[in-house]
Amino acid sequence: MFNKLILSTAFLVSLSTSQAKIGVEEVAKGFERPVWAGVPKGVDGKIWVMEQAGKVWIIDEKTGEREKEPFLDVSMDVTRKGNEEGLLGLAFAPDFQKTGRFYVNYTDLETQTRIVRFTSTDRKTTDHATEEIIMKYPSEFPNHNGGWLDFGPDGMLYIGNGDGGSGNDPKQRGQDLTSHLGKILRIDVSPKTGYKIPTDNPFIEDKNAKPEIWAYGLRNPWRCSFDRETGDFWIGDVGQNAWEEIDFMPKGKGAGANYGWRLREGLIATPSPQIGGDSPSGAIDPVYVYKHGKGDDEGLSVTGGYVYRGPIKELQGRYIFGDYQNPRIWSFKLEGGNASDFKDHTKELQPDGGRINLIASFAEDNTGNVFIVDHTGPIYRITEH
Ligand SMILES: [Ca+2]
Ligand SMILES: [Ca+2]
Secondary structure (H helix, E strand, O other): OHHHHHHHHHHHHHHHHHHOOEEEEEEEOOOOOEEEEEOOOOOOOEEEEEEOOOEEEEEEOOOOOEOOOOOEEOOOOEOOOOOOOOEEEEEEOOOHHHHOEEEEEEEEOOOEEEEEEEEOOOOOOOOHHHOEEEEEEEOOOOOOOOOOEEEOOOOOEEEEOOOOOOOOOOOOOOOOOOOOOOEEEEEEOOOOOOOEOOOOOOOOOOOOOOOOEEEEOOOOEEEEEEOOOOOOEEEEEOOOOOEEEEEEEOOOOOOOEEOOOOOEEOOEEOOOOOOOOOOOOOOOOOOEEEEEOOOOOOEOOEEEEEEOOOOOHHHOOOEEEEEOOOOOEEEEEEEOOEEEEEEEOOOOOOOOOOOOOOEEEEEEOOOOOEEEEEOOOOEEEEEEO
């Protein structure tokens, strides 16, 4: 009893020291099912917030005020039949300030995934007539549409696709190289119109594979990121009924990588109702997994995050991520290819007098501040007090 008391007091002291440091502040609120936020290169003091139903708003980071007109409105183009459908991702061209070009990923009225380029002439609003559909492909079932896209350190546009949906990948898309589903795609969008296949894409010579494929074996990559400092690539891949996973690939590596789905769920053969299999040869295991449940280190649907490169020393170099349904926020450091020094930040990142409800996405600004996008409306910034 005595020993226990001393232990718990020591625990409280160390907890409160670290709790005094990190917290969140609300940047803005009242969004309708926000699923993404981000900032074009070279812009400070503003953040773009995406609503799943099809609008993107520019927000003043200090006052939380939004512009009167949305930056983009594609509500008429997107379907919202399922919880995972709608406007899901945006990537600003690295030269957005000069060209006004940006790319979105959404599910259209025919349940296809569309990758669309728009051009904003004033960088504040977007004329819908500038729309150019550069890719579209069936996304089949309402769920598992991925939705993330962003530019890599190589200037190419990367796109994260889910396996098309239902459960247990009934059409076996994850390992099927003739399908865009269950893949990370990589395309060169530098031409004035359309796109090119990068000449170093791994399956460019394979007549039985889609040339856009960069990596495969994914179930539903829900939020990927490139480390702004190192260029390393991170994937949060949502699991089936057992394990959630985080995948990692060092900068410049990963052409043709197989992340294992649907044979593998996390580090094991996909369990019942349909049994998976052995790890395919050369398959990449996740660097971190957590099992399904409601505990402090468990969850139901991973939301991939960012390696923290902002002003808070304590978080430097830590991969911050969370769970959508069991709203926990965690971080770890990658050391020697393994997740180490795992931390649960859920308590210290609770807003004053409230709670974070559904972690739809994380976001990052140009100074490496990390934001939390709550699907129920507010956007928070991780801060130090
Ligand atoms: Ca789908
Ligand atoms: Ca995997």
